Amino acid sequence: MIFDTITLQCFIAVAETGSFTRAAERVGRTQSAISQQMTKLAALLGKPLFVKGRQFGLTPEGEIFLGYARQIFALHREALDRFxxxxxxxxxxxxxxxxxxxxxxxxxxxxxxxxxxxxxxxxxxxxxxxxxxxxxxxxxxxxxxxxxxxxxxxxxxDVWSEPLKWVGDPILINRKKPVPLVLSPAPCVYRASAIKALEKAGRPWRLVFSSPSYAGTVAAVKAGMGISVMPHTMIPPELQAVDASLLPKLADTHVSxxxxxxxxxxxxxxxxxxxxxxxx
Missing domain, CATH: 3.40.190.10 (Periplasmic binding protein-like II)
Structure with missing residues (x-):
């Protein structure tokens, strides 16, 4: 049984992002290529790795294999870089x-x-x-x-550019009330982008939670306190992007x-x- 590093990289990306689409973006491949790699890997192992159905997740065998995949891929990278x-x-x-x-x-x-x-x-x-x-x-x-x-x-x-997304429970968005925001304190690029977009669209807003911590922001949004702004690839699986029609479009973020x-x-x-x- 031989595992090639590309397949392992794709599997790790799918497991960590919770999405074939996001995994494809991370590793620079098409979604169909990722799907084919995962089908081949499951056939090689003779075990299902992903839960089928509306809720995406790893099977118990997939969780076990993820630990091995990370170790193998890390050792591969380390050996190449070291020598x-x-x-x-x-x-x-x-x-x-x-x-x-x-x-x-x-x-x-x-x-x-x-x-x-x-x-x-x-x-x-x-x-x-x-x-x-x-x-x-x-x-x-x-x-x-x-x-x-x-x-x-x-x-x-310039490392990469990607769209910013509003993230949170859409039930919190009411055109008759200020948009509750969960943002980092000033000066923050994402904060400035969110406020600028809302004010340009004439949408009132109020700050309900402020933290410089990514983990704190995720926890506040997950608790239903308000809406935040994140790059598309940084949205954790437990949160969802808000439908683009509910709030004004945000500018892309550029990483340098x-x-x-x-x-x-x-x-x-x-x-x-x-x-x-x-x-x-």
């Missing part, structure tokens, strides 16, 4: 939004530290506008920020990776590592 990248040392000050650290990069940064033990990572999470301001003052070597002008910096890279220097091997290696993982 294709020379031993490096130094210190890198890396800043990123808390929601990106929670959703995308926690395992990535742990993998990097294990592969490059002589590179000291100093990581801080903050709101994008705070990160950007501190980056301009050279408090960070590398930052991942939600913005749209990486060209302002000679070493800036910025650095001051292009001649530091440790910084360049972390940049390449993060870019590779985010795009896969």
């Amino acid at each position: 294709t990248t020379p031993e490096l040392e130094g210190e890198v000050r890396f800043g990123l939004p808390e929601n990106f650290a929670s959703v995308y990069l926690s395992e990535v940064l742990a993998d990097f530290s294990r592969i490059h033990p002589r590179i000291l990572l100093n990581i801080e999470c903050d709101l994008t506008l705070n990160l950007f301001d501190r980056f301009k003052k050279k408090k960070f070597d590398l930052v991942l920020v939600k913005m749209n002008r990486p060209e302002d910096f000679p070493n800036g890279l 990776l910025l650095k001051h220097r292009a001649d530091n091997p440790a910084i360049n290696t972390l940049e390449e590592f993060v870019l590779k993982r985010l795009k896969h």
Whole structure:
């Protein structure tokens, strides 16, 4: 029995996103390709991996296999990175939004530290506008920020763009009442986008919960306190995007990776590592 890493990557993406569509977006493949990979994997194992029906989920066998898949894929990535990248040392000050650290990069940064033990990572999470301001003052070597002008910096890279979505229980939306909002405190790019869209459309709003924490925001929306704003790929399976007709359209979010220097091997290696993982 042989597992190829592409199939394992697709299975992990489906399990973590709870959707074949989102998994396809994460790994850069079509939804039909993902479906074919999962059918082949189930046939190879001789066990059903997903629950059939309206409620998506993993079978008990799927949950067990997910643990093995993560270990196999992580070891594969670690081996490749360890033997294709020379031993490096130094210190890198890396800043990123808390929601990106929670959703995308926690395992990535742990993998990097294990592969490059002589590179000291100093990581801080903050709101994008705070990160950007501190980056301009050279408090960070590398930052991942939600913005749209990486060209302002000679070493800036536009990582990806995706639509922002209103998220929450649509029953909370009543045209005769202010929209209850769950947002991060100012300065926050998502907060500014939400308020700007509502005010442009003449829709009243009120802030019912404010937290800089992604986990806190998800908990508040899940509890039915209000409506929030999230990038499409960051909406957790337990929450739902609001129908586009109920609230005004939001601007796309643009994610950029910025650095001051292009001649530091440790910084360049972390940049390449993060870019590779985010795009896969």
